[in-house]
Amino acid sequence: xxRVMLRGNExxxxxxxxxxxxxxxxxxxxxxxxxPEKISEFIANGEMDAEFVPVESEHSAxxxxxxxxxxxxxxGTATASQGLALMHEVLFIASGMxxxxxxxxxxxxxxxxxxxxxxxxxxxxxxxxxxLQFYAESNQEGLDLGIMAFKIAEDERVLLPVMVGLxxxxxxxxxxxxxxxxxxxxxxFLGEFKPKYxxxxxxxxxxxxxxxxxxxxxxxxxxxxxxxxxxKKVIDExxxxxxxxxxxxxxxxxxxxxxxxxxxxVTMGSMSGTAREFVKRMRSQGKKVGLVKITTxxxxxxxxxxxxxxxxxxxxxxxxxxxxGFGGAVYGELGATFNNLAEKPKILDFIVGLGxxxxxxxxxQSVYEIAEKALSEDVDEVNWIDVNKEAVxxxxxxx
Amino acid sequence: MNYENEEFFAPGHGMCAGCAAPIIVKWVLxxxxxxxxxxxxxxxxxxxxxxxxxxxxxxxxxxVAFENAAAAASGVEAAAKAMGEKVNxxxxxxxxxxxxxxxxxxxxxxxxxxxxxxxxxxxxxxMNTGIQRSGATPWGAWTTTSKVGKAxxxxxxxxxxxxxxxIAAHNAAYVATANPAIFNDFKKKVQKALNTEGARxxxxxxxxxxxxxxxxxxxxxxxxxxxxxxLFPLYEIENGDIENMRxxxxxxxxxxxxEYLKMQGRFRHxxxxxxxxxxxxxxxxxxxxxxxxxxxx
Numbered sequence: 001x002x003r004v005m006l007r008g009n010e011x012x013x014x015x016x017x018x019x020x021x022x023x024x025x026x027x028x029x030x031x032x033x034x035x036p037e038k039i040s041e042f043i044a045n046g047e048m049d050a051e052f053v054p055v056e057s058e059h060s061a062x063x064x065x066x067x068x069x070x071x072x073x074x075x076g077t078a079t080a081s082q083g084l085a086l087m088h089e090v091l092f093i094a095s096g097m098x099x100x101x102x103x104x105x106x107x108x109x110x111x112x113x114x115x116x117x118x119x120x121x122x123x124x125x126x127x128x129x130x131x132l133q134f135y136a137e138s139n140q141e142g143l144d145l146g147i148m149a150f151k152i153a154e155d156e157r158v159l160l161p162v163m164v165g166l167x168x169x170x171x172x173x174x175x176x177x178x179x180x181x182x183x184x185x186x187x188x189f190l191g192e193f194k195p196k197y198x199x200x201x202x203x204x205x206x207x208x209x210x211x212x213x214x215x216x217x218x219x220x221x222x223x224x225x226x227x228x229x230x231x232k233k234v235i236d237e238x239x240x241x242x243x244x245x246x247x248x249x250x251x252x253x254x255x256x257x258x259x260x261x262x263x264x265x266v267t268m269g270s271m272s273g274t275a276r277e278f279v280k281r282m283r284s285q286g287k288k289v290g291l292v293k294i295t296t297x298x299x300x301x302x303x304x305x306x307x308x309x310x311x312x313x314x315x316x317x318x319x320x321x322x323x324x325g326f327g328g329a330v331y332g333e334l335g336a337t338f339n340n341l342a343e344k345p346k347i348l349d350f351i352v353g354l355g356x357x358x359x360x361x362x363x364x365q366s367v368y369e370i371a372e373k374a375l376s377e378d379v380d381e382v383n384w385i386d387v388n389k390e391a392v393x394x395x396x397x398x399x
Numbered sequence: 400m401n402y403e404n405e406e407f408f409a410p411g412h413g414m415c416a417g418c419a420a421p422i423i424v425k426w427v428l429x430x431x432x433x434x435x436x437x438x439x440x441x442x443x444x445x446x447x448x449x450x451x452x453x454x455x456x457x458x459x460x461x462x463v464a465f466e467n468a469a470a471a472a473s474g475v476e477a478a479a480k481a482m483g484e485k486v487n488x489x490x491x492x493x494x495x496x497x498x499x500x501x502x503x504x505x506x507x508x509x510x511x512x513x514x515x516x517x518x519x520x521x522x523x524x525x526m527n528t529g530i531q532r533s534g535a536t537p538w539g540a541w542t543t544t545s546k547v548g549k550a551x552x553x554x555x556x557x558x559x560x561x562x563x564x565x566i567a568a569h570n571a572a573y574v575a576t577a578n579p580a581i582f583n584d585f586k587k588k589v590q591k592a593l594n595t596e597g598a599r600x601x602x603x604x605x606x607x608x609x610x611x612x613x614x615x616x617x618x619x620x621x622x623x624x625x626x627x628x629x630l631f632p633l634y635e636i637e638n639g640d641i642e643n644m645r646x647x648x649x650x651x652x653x654x655x656x657x658e659y660l661k662m663q664g665r666f667r668h669x670x671x672x673x674x675x676x677x678x679x680x681x682x683x684x685x686x687x688x689x690x691x692x693x694x695x696x
Contacts, residue, residue, distance in 0.1 A: 022481040025474055051477035056507030060470035063504065066463050067438065067474025073481050075474075093463055200436045200459040200475060202486055207454035209439075209462035216451050 001185075001246070006178040008171030011139045012078055012104030012164065013038035015146025017048050018186040019102075020193070022073035025053035025064035027083060030116045031168040032106035035078035058083035062090040062103075069099040070208050072199030074150065077101065080168065081108035084122045088129070094161045095130030095224060097209060098197055100153030101161040104146060107135075107269065107320075108168040109355040117356020118168035119320035120269065123297075124329045130224050132162040132231060133298035135268040139176040142166045144248060145295070147186060151238045156196040158231045160224070167270040168356065181246055189245055228299050235296060252296040253304035257283055261290030263371045264309055264345075266317045266330065268294045271352070271359045275318070278364040289368065294330065302337045312345045316371040320353045327351075327382040346374050349382045357386060402432045412455035413447035417608040417615025419622060420444050420520045422579045424491060427518055430589045433458060435487040436475055440468035440496030443527045444520065466500040468492045469508035472515045480514075487593060490517045494535035495525045498562040502534075509569040509598040516592050516599045519562065522607035530610040534560035537630075538682075539675060540665045542610070547668045553675065554668065558682075563602040563636070570639030572597030575647075577633060578604045580622035584633055584648045591635075604631050612664025624659040626650070629683045634693065646694040653687075656680045 006014065012035050016024060026036035042048035053068075055061045058079050069075045079087065084105060094101050105123055109115040123133055132152065136142040142164060149162040166172050181189075198206045212220060232252075239250040257279050258264065267275045272293040279291045292308055292315075294301065309315060319328035326332060331349035338344040350367045353359040366385050373379055393399040407428035414421045420443065428435065436459045439445045445462045448455040463471040472490040479486050492501055497519040508515060524542045525531040532545040537559045541547045545555040567574040573595040575588040585603070592599045606622050608615045625631040626648065633648040656679045660666040669675040 023474060023477045025470075025477070049481075051481045053473055053477045054511065055470060055473065056503060056510070060467060060473070060504050060507055063463055063467035063470035064474030064477065067461065067471035067476075068478035068481075069474075070461050070471075071436075071475045071478035071482070073478040075478075089464060090467065200461055202434050202436065202459055205433075205457055205459045207449050207456050207460045209460075210449040210451040210454065211446050212451045 001182060002180050003177055004180045005175050006139050006143070007034060007173055007175055008136070008139045008142050008166040009034035009078070009104070009106065009173070010038055011142035011178060012146050012166065013042070014180065015143050016076040017042050018181060018183060019074060019076070019147055019150045019190055020187070021050055021076040023051045023053065023065070023068035023075050024077060025055050025061045025068065026077045027055050027058045027061045027079065029058065029080050029083040031108055031172040032078045032080040032104060034172070035104055058086040059090065062087040062094065065101050066090060066094050066097065066099060069094070069101050070097065070200050072195040072201070074193045075101045076103070078104035078106070080106035081110055081122045084126055085110060088126065091126055091129035091131060093209070096220065098159040098224075098227070099161060100150070100159055102146065102149040102153055103161065103163050104142070105163050105165045106168050106172040107165045115355040116168065118170055119354045119356070120165065121321045121354070123163060123165050124321040126163070127298065127329060130160065130228070131298065132160055132228070132296070133165065134162065134296055135165045135294070136171065137270055137272045137293065139166070139171055139174070140178045140248070141295070142171060143178055143180070144242065144246070144250065147181070147190070148238050148242055148250070151190055152231060152234055154193070154196070155234045158227050158234050159197055160227050160231065165269065170270040179248070185245060189242070232299050250295060251304070252294070252301035253308055254293040254295065255308040256291040256293070258290035258292065258308055260288055262288040262313045262375065263368070264290050264292050264312045264315050265364070265367065266292045266294065266315060266334065268297065268319065268330065271318065271320070274359060274361070275364060278361055282368065297330070300333050300337070305334065305337055309345060314371045314374045315345045315347045316350055316367050317347065318350045318352050318367060322351050322354065331382070348374060348379065351382065351384045352386065362386075400432060403429050405429065407433065407435070407457045409455045409457055413450065414443065415608055415615070417618045418443070419579060419605040419618050420522070423518065423520050423603050423605055426579065426586065427489060427589055428458060430586065431487045431489060431593055435489060436461070438468050438472040438475060438488065438490040440490070440492035440501055441465035441527070442493040442496050444491055444493070446527060465496050467504050468496060468501060469515070469517060470504040472517070473508045473511065473513045476513045476515050488515045490515055492517070492519055493526070494519065494521045494523060494533045498560050499534045505566065506569060509566055509571045509600065512598050514596055514598070516601070518601045518603060520603055520605040522605045522610060523559070524607070524610050526607045526610045535562065539669050539679060541668060542665070552668060552672065554665075563600065564641060566600045567636040567639055567641050569598075571600050573599040573635070573637055574602070575635035576602045576631065578622055578626050578631060580619045581626050581633060581648055588635060588647070610665065613662055617662060621659065621662050624654060624662070628654045628656045628659045629687050630656060630659060632686065632690070644690070644693050646690065649694045656683055
């Protein structure tokens with residue numbers, strides 16, 4: 001294992017290289033453009049034996065990925081934001097056909113207004129597409145999750161595609177030290193790719209992507225449900241095997257400073273680093289606050305969250321996405337997680353950092369103040385932080 | 400190997416009686432043989448041949464969506480290449496999935512030069528959704544979205560998109576128009592396309608009994624008239640050399656376009672006005688005056 005300096009996009013590209021991906025169809029889009037550039041470079045230098053398909057759109061990128069995966073090779077691609085939105089239709093087809101494609105996402109805001117910076121709206125809008133969704137905190141996590149994604153996706157108990165999200169610019173374009181696994185170790189870890197699904201083989205003709213009537217359709221969907229449920233155990237197994245081999249521990253949900261916590265801050269992605277420092281500072285001031293980082297958003301880690309949030313009084317969900325007319329996606333799902341329990345914490349939603357707005361100590365301070373207040377009184381459930389509300393109210397004719 | 404006596408497209412599928420698409424598909428596959436993978440755009444052909452758990456396909460077959468058969472075929476080809484596998488990769492799409500919604504993916508596939516044979520079965524409207532006009536619908540055709548009425552006595556007011564020439568302009572290795580009713584020419588072109596490396600495109604006319612509104616027993620007769628009136632000329636273009644396009648078939652005696660029109664309900668309204676028929680005839684005559692010298696025996 002060697003220590004190298006990598007940008008987040010390079011983490012994904014190296015994960016594909018180490019996984020010996022055979023076909024990479026991709027279309028450039030800020031902030032994930034460096035992934036196809038790097039793959040093109042690996043192939044040009046003879047360091048990677050793969051076909052790069054420089055498609056004319058993201059829709060064709062994912063369509064070619066489906067074609068290549070159906071033929072029976074390991075496939076990776078990458079995109080972000082509008083590109084993921086353009087793929088939307090085919091995302092459902094990839095999962096419905098049970099193809100273990102891995103896709104790196106440079107998590108970026110959706111238009112309008114057009115904006116190239118970080119939030120999670122792109123992946124959240126693909127929440128119901130039947131893909132597993134992982135969010136990386138660092139470039140090391142991007143690389144490791146990228147490698148593990150193949151093992152999880154290809155497990156015959158799963159056979160579902162996986163997205164690995166890296167925050168736009170904060171990770172995709174930021175250089176961080178990364179432990180680079182040895183090729184031989186990754187080969188051992190992943191094993192040779194032998195598709196465990198029916199492929200396009202002239203020796204064994206099969207019809208893939210058939211037309212299903214109401215009498216069959218629901219069983220296909222229930223199959224995806226069962227596979228997603230089973231993936232929970234597979235993820236744990238793969239995380240454990242990865243730790244044994246490479247020494248780095250991953251969990252679907254990582255609790256920190258949670259033992260006696262009254263307030264839990266829930267995060268995903270790169271803001272978790274800042275959150276950790278903030279929680280440390282609060283702890284040094286005697287505040288009973290802890291951090292809960294979610295790495296796997298799909299499947300949603302219900303059981304783990306119930307475990308780590310047991311006994312907590314206020315849960316402050318911080319999230320870079322919004323479902324207009326309700327609130328953030330994590331907030332909604334966390335609320336449903338506690339639905340049938342008699343004893344439940346107050347769950348508050350904090351919409352932060354949309355379109356690349358910085359999430360700073362001040363942001364956490366604002367969140368914490370509201371959460372602390374909620375220990376003794378009622379507060380709003382959905383809170384937008386660091387927003388010039390007055391300007392919006394004026395523009396909307398409310399002031 | 401000759402597979403002309405074998406069927407890779409099984410009978411029992413749900414395509415309409417009189418539909419020309421199965422004739423095209425069955426013969427493309429007989430000429431390609433079993434070492435073939437088919438990628439199919441959404442459309443009549445896809446829907447009517449793969450009602451789970453049954454299938455009419457005796458070769459590997461993939462359907463992804465409507466507008467991306469060319470992109471999916473690109474991926475299949477890239478994977479076959481990565482596996483070191485030599486295999487015919489053939490995409491089938493209707494005029495919607497090819498010339499309209501699937502146009503971008505097709506343009507990309509041809510520009511990148513994927514080793515794929517793309518076969519357009521052109522029935523000149525969106526027939527699977529029930530006869531809506533497409534870019535390939537000819538001038539003067541009635542469809543359910545180019546309806547004929549007091550304010551519009553013509554139907555579709557724009558000419559047919561010249562998709563074969565557009566694809567040829569991408570420097571495709573081989574492009575040809577073909578008509579299964581002119582069978583020897585059709586067969587020769589399929590064979591030539593199969594034996595050419597690179598991105599290949601066959602634009603094959605395919606009548607639709609319900610959309611063209613014709614007697615299902617007249618399919619071959621009507622399609623033959625499409626070419627014998629000069630309306631659907633048969634030519635081929637190699638490596639994007641449009642200037643040297645070769646017209647491969649010329650009727651001994653051109654038939655008047657009216658003969659073609661009067662066999663189809665979609666053109667019935669045109670016959671009420673001799674000017675409309677004359678306009679179509681003039682268009683055909685102009686095309687042959689301009690390009691007729693490209694004919695080679």
